[in-house]
Amino acid sequence: MNRLGPSRATRWIIGILVGAFFAVPLVSTFLYTLRGRDGSLSFDRWATLFDPAASAAIKPIWTGLGNSLVLAVVTVAIVLLLLAPTMILVNLRFPKLKPAFEFAALLPISIPAIVLVVGLAPIYLQIGRSIGTGTWTLAFAYGITVLPFAYRSIQASIDAADLRTLAEAARSLGASWPVVVIRVLAPNIRQGLLAGSLISIAVVLGEFTIASLLNRQVFQTALVVVNKQDAYAPAIFTLLALLFCFLLLLIIGRLARGKRKARS
Amino acid sequence: MTSSVIGADAAASAPTNAGPSRTARRSGASAAWLGLVPFAAYVLLFLAVPTVLAIGSGFFDSDGAFTWHNLSALGDPVVLGTFGASAWLSLLTAVVGAVVGALVCYALLGLDPQGAVRQAVDAAAGVLAQFGGVMLAFAFIATIGVQGVITVTLRDELGIDIFSDGVWLYDLPGLILPYIYFQVPLMVITFMPALAALKPQWAEANLALGGTRASFWAHIGIPVLAPSFLASLLLLFANAFSSYATAAALASQGSQIVPLQIRAALASETVLGRENLAGALALGMIVVVGVVMALYSLIQRRAARWQA
Numbered sequence: 001m002n003r004l005g006p007s008r009a010t011r012w013i014i015g016i017l018v019g020a021f022f023a024v025p026l027v028s029t030f031l032y033t034l035r036g037r038d039g040s041l042s043f044d045r046w047a048t049l050f051d052p053a054a055s056a057a058i059k060p061i062w063t064g065l066g067n068s069l070v071l072a073v074v075t076v077a078i079v080l081l082l083l084a085p086t087m088i089l090v091n092l093r094f095p096k097l098k099p100a101f102e103f104a105a106l107l108p109i110s111i112p113a114i115v116l117v118v119g120l121a122p123i124y125l126q127i128g129r130s131i132g133t134g135t136w137t138l139a140f141a142y143g144i145t146v147l148p149f150a151y152r153s154i155q156a157s158i159d160a161a162d163l164r165t166l167a168e169a170a171r172s173l174g175a176s177w178p179v180v181v182i183r184v185l186a187p188n189i190r191q192g193l194l195a196g197s198l199i200s201i202a203v204v205l206g207e208f209t210i211a212s213l214l215n216r217q218v219f220q221t222a223l224v225v226v227n228k229q230d231a232y233a234p235a236i237f238t239l240l241a242l243l244f245c246f247l248l249l250l251i252i253g254r255l256a257r258g259k260r261k262a263r264s
Numbered sequence: 265m266t267s268s269v270i271g272a273d274a275a276a277s278a279p280t281n282a283g284p285s286r287t288a289r290r291s292g293a294s295a296a297w298l299g300l301v302p303f304a305a306y307v308l309l310f311l312a313v314p315t316v317l318a319i320g321s322g323f324f325d326s327d328g329a330f331t332w333h334n335l336s337a338l339g340d341p342v343v344l345g346t347f348g349a350s351a352w353l354s355l356l357t358a359v360v361g362a363v364v365g366a367l368v369c370y371a372l373l374g375l376d377p378q379g380a381v382r383q384a385v386d387a388a389a390g391v392l393a394q395f396g397g398v399m400l401a402f403a404f405i406a407t408i409g410v411q412g413v414i415t416v417t418l419r420d421e422l423g424i425d426i427f428s429d430g431v432w433l434y435d436l437p438g439l440i441l442p443y444i445y446f447q448v449p450l451m452v453i454t455f456m457p458a459l460a461a462l463k464p465q466w467a468e469a470n471l472a473l474g475g476t477r478a479s480f481w482a483h484i485g486i487p488v489l490a491p492s493f494l495a496s497l498l499l500l501f502a503n504a505f506s507s508y509a510t511a512a513a514l515a516s517q518g519s520q521i522v523p524l525q526i527r528a529a530l531a532s533e534t535v536l537g538r539e540n541l542a543g544a545l546a547l548g549m550i551v552v553v554g555v556v557m558a559l560y561s562l563i564q565r566r567a568a569r570w571q572a
Contacts, residue, residue, distance in 0.1 A: 004467050004485075005374020014371035018364060018448070022392070025403040025445065028413035032406035035413070078306075086303035093296045104307055110557040111315055111550065112506030114523040118321065118530065118546040119314030144310045206395030208509040213530055220398045224513055227402065235406045238399040245395045249387035257378055 026239070033236050045232045057226065058233045064222025067135040071218065072204040074139035076197045079150045082143070084193060087151070088185055091158050092167060105151035108144050113209040116144070124214050135217065141210050146203045150196035156256070157192025161185075195252045202245045319550060321543030337544045343525070347548065349436055350521040354504035357443040362497045364444070365451020369459045372452075377460070389449035396446050397509030404442045404514070408433060436520045442510050447500050454499055458492030458567060491567035498560040502553050522549055 005011070034041040049058065090101050108116075120141055127137050163185055170184040171177075186193065208220035219241070223234040322334050337343055368385075375382050392400070407414050410431060418424040432438050462485060470480040508523040519525035522545060529542035 004462055004464060004480075006370055011371045011374075014367050018368050018371075022388075022445070022448075024414070025400075025407045028407035029403045031413045032411075082303055082306060086300060089296065089299045094300070097300075104311075108311065110502070110553060111311075112508070112523070112553055114506065114508040114526050115318050115546040115550050115553075116311075116314050117318075118526065118542050119316065119318035120310075121530065122317055123309070123314060140306075140310050143306070147307075147311075202391075202395050206397050206399070208398045208512070212509075212512065213527065220509070223398055223402065224516075227405075227513075231402075231405065231409075231411075234402050238402045242391055242396070242399060245391045246387050249390040250383060252390075253383050253386050257383075 026242075029235050029239055033232055033239070046236060049233060049236060057230055060217065060222040060225050061219070061233065061237055064217050064219040067217055068205055068219035070136050071139050071142060072201045074136050075142045075146060075200050075204050078139060078143035079146065079154075079196055079200050080193060083147070083150055084154055084186075084189075084196075085181065087154055087158060088163065088181065091163055102151070102155075106148045109148045113145065113207075114213075116141070117210050117213045120210065121214065138211060138214065138216050138218070139204075141214075142200075142204050142207060145207060145210070146200040149199045149203060153196035153199060153252070154189065154192040157189035157195075161188040163188070191255045195255045198248045198252050202248050205241060206245065315550075318543065318546040321540050322545075322547045323543070324540065334540045334544045335547070337541050338548045343545070343548075346519060346522050346525050347552075350505055350523075351552075353436065353439055353443065353521060354501045357440060357447045357504050358497055358500035360444050361447025361451050361500050362455075362493065365448045365496075365500075366455055366459075366493060368448065368452050369456045372456065373459055373462075385452070389452045391449075393446050393449035393453055397507075398513040400442050400445055401510045401513035404433065404438075404445075408441070434515050435518070438514055439511055439521070442514065443504055443507070446507075446510070447504060450500055450503055451496055454496045455492060458489055458496075462488065491563050495560050495563040495567055498556050498563070502556045502560070505556070506549070506553055 006014070031041070033045050034043065036042055036044070087101075090097050124137070124141075127140075131137055166184055166188060167180055170180045175184065205219055207218065208224075211218040212221045212224070219237075223237060227234040323330055323332070324334075338347075372382060372385060404412075406412055408426065409415065410427065410433075415426055418426060427433075466484050466488075467480055470484060475483070506523070508527075511521055511524055512527060515524060519528045526542050526545045526549070529545060
């Protein structure tokens with residue numbers, strides 16, 4: 001493998017040039033949040049963020065963040081209670097359906113959210129009339145948005161575990177089906193379930209298109225609203241949210257690598 | 265639901281193939297099908313129906329009567345211009361993103377895939393490619409906005425005004441840098457597996473036959489990678505063509521690209537003097553993205569043969 005790789009100098013040159021392009025906006029954003037009117041640098045703006053007296057202006061961000069967290073919980077519930085059991089069922093009982101299932105699960109990648117929202121608008125009009133306009137209902141749409149990500153994470157775990165043998169062994173030892181699914185199958189694909197849940201949280205926290213065009217207040221739409229009066233608070237939250245997602249993905253990467261190591 | 269279902273199957277697969285177990289199998293199978301119903305209903309209601317509605321609404325007028333009239337909007341010079349701008353932006357950022365992203369993949373080749381650098385790059389690429397959206401727009405406003413750190417530094421220290429010809433950040437040219445910022449990481453994610461699948465044995469065979477590093481890339485590496493590169497390029501094009509969040513946050517007004525024109529069409533009943541323009545635009549968009557993604561999966565299938 002090393003023989004194919006570039007020389008140390010080439011690696012460093014590419015790394016520094018591309019690294020600089022990616023570092024400049026992030027470092028600039030950080031300096032932007034520190035820079036005072038007179039050009040001095042201080043953490044004052046970061047401090048006022050958590051000061052209740054000064055936080056009236058950024059209240060929409062906290063509200064939006066709260067809504068996004070509720071959405072993340074409901075979306076994860078859809079992944080764990082609807083998608084995962086169906087995937088287990090398809091893998092155990094309908095292996096012939098797997099290609100069709102995969103096609104449906106990956107389809108949302110090919111349908112732009114901006115197109116989906118044109119069709120979701122009339123559906124959410126109906127939902128608003130029957131269930132109400134609570135923000136949490138948006139999770140039904142988000143469940144579709146996270147489908148390709150969650151599917152890939154969970155399917156990788158299912159492929160690594162021999163569900164059929166596990167299920168038959170547990171059944172022959174007298175376990176009932178709920179016990180088999182919850183205490184035998186789920187623990188064996190827990191890395192996939194965890195990775196799928198974490199990536200769903202990242203998708204929900206970063207989602208803007210659907211929420212904005214359906215007029216719901218979530219984290220990202222709140223950032224845009226607040227940005228019109230105060231550009232600094234959204235910049236701070238941007239850095240924090242990017243860092244949070246980075247850590248989530250780092251954990252997901254660890255999970256996937258641990259699994260690969262265990263298999264080999 | 266899942267549980268009772270599969271239980272019947274286990275009973276049916278018992279060695280005795282007598283009557284009762286056979287009935288169990290039959291009822292078990294139909295019960296198992298029932299287990300698929302909730303998910304199927306969900307996907308139908310929130311994926312299939314919205315897609316059909318989005319495409320279909322372009323064919324109906326405000327009274328619900330079928331019409332071809334709305335589709336003529338796709339021939340409107342303004343709309344055609346927007347599609348042209350979207351295609352130009354997507355192609356430019358896809359090509360730059362693909363070339364730079366491929367270089368990054370090349371630089372990463374030979375590093376330990378379990379190592380700290382690869383883990384950090386993978387996670388960072390995932391964040392910027394998939395979850396940046398609005399936040400990337402803010403980062404660029406803080407960097408090269410009117411009060412941005414780079415803008416101010418260049419102006420005060422070097423006397424260079426990057427906006428001497430007017431503020432372009434909130435218009436079409438302003439989208440280029442933020443788009444490249446999420447295209448390069450997407451290229452790293454999609455192209456890295458292809459590059460990592462290059463077999464060291466091929467390089468050894470090339471050396472054993474008297475080849476050089478350059479001849480390896482010219483005769484083996486690049487031809488083998490070409491389909492994957494092309495597939496990734498198409499994916500990047502589709503990605504830029506369908507992205508909305510970054511553009512919406514930067515250009516709070518105007519319809520510089522198709523997704524923003526859909527926003528304008530959704531916000532008011534009649535745009536350009538037409539009804540249901542959003543449906544017609546959505547149809548045009550899904551045709552473009554659909555064709556590109558279909559080509560992508562065709563080429564990707566061909567590329568996959570080297571990644572066994």
